[in-house]
Amino acid sequence: MIPYLHVPPINLGPIHIEAFGICVALGIMLAARLLSRQAEREGLDPNPLQDYALWGVGVGVVVGHLFHLFAYHPEELSKSPFQIFKVWDGLSSFGGLIGGILAAVVFFRIRKLRFRDYADSFALGVAPGWAVARIGCFAAHDHPGVRTDFFLAVNFPGGPRHDLGMYDALFLFALSGLLYALRNSGKLRGKLLPLLSLLYACGRFFFDSLRATDLSYVDARYLGLTPAQFGCFALIAFGLYGLVKWQAPAAKATPQVGAGGGVQAQAR
Known part of the structure; x- marks a missing residue:
């Protein structure tokens, strides 16, 4: 059984930095870095991805907060009419994903770029970045599950439970390993994002x-399912469509310096 550890915030005068926020920031930085590196590896221009990062994070935070309020905890709207503007007070990771997707649709359309060319880069960046961010959920223990005697249970106050933040992080790290293994082997090129989805x-x-239903602050259910479970149906549909319909993008020619100092083109 895993002990319930409380990670104290870092206090910088009036500013309190929680472990959750640190992990989210590190996850975003890692995802952005890996996105650019993979784009370069594919012979693509990484600059649009660096510009997109601000769009994705900004829209993701706003939509993630709105999704948290209206889908998961609508009762919080009764606290204050200004609750809707407190984007730091409650975030839904699935809502953040929706925001990131919406930002990508608008951004790539404005830039007149084909998103599918960068799809593998997104898969290889988002999966490990999201895993690191989910460690923050584990540090905050904000996704308690049902009571259990499973060997990975966390000893919450009141008894051992599943900790779904930890499970999600472990699963995403495992998926990241699979995606990089497929990339290195050259398999499913151009289809890594549908596979991840x-x-x-x-x-x-x-x-x-496995989410808890016996606590005072639990997620809303609709027809017995959480909002994220409904979103999973859309991800499954996209994944199946992409695996069947998407074709590998054309290989890009990247400049290579030859032995005599001349520039040669190498297809990737």
């Missing part, structure tokens, strides 16, 4: 079925 949706649907 399909596999993560299946895992997330199962994890959400």
Whole structure:
């Protein structure tokens, strides 16, 4: 059994930095770095991805907060009419994903870029970045599950429970390893994002079925399912469509310096 550890915040005068915020920031930085590196590896221009990062984070935070309020905890709207503007007070990771997708649709359309060319880069960056951010959820223990004697249970106050933040992080790290193994082997090129969507949706649907219902602050259910479980159906549909319909993008020619100092083109 895993002990319930409380990670104290870092106090910088009036500013209190929680472990959750640190992990989210590190996850975003890691994802942005890996996105750019993979784009360069594919012979793509990484600059649009660096510009997109601000769009994705900004829209993701806003939509993640709104999703938290209106889908998961609508009762919080009665606290104050200004609750809707407190984007730091309650975030939904699935809502953040929706925001990031919406930002990508608008951004890539404005830049007149084909998103599918960068799809593998997104998969290889988002999966490990999201895993690091989910460690913050584990540090905050804000996704308690049902009571259990499972060997990975966390000894919450009141008894051992599943900790779904930890499960999600472990699952995403495992998916990251799989995606990089496929990239290195050259398999499923151009289809890594649909694969990630399909596999993560299946895992997330199962994890959400373990969420606690016997605590005072629990997620809303609709027809017995959490909002994220409904979102998983959309991810599964996208994953199946992409795996069947998407074709590998054309290989890009990247400049290589030859032995005599001349520039040669090498297809990737």
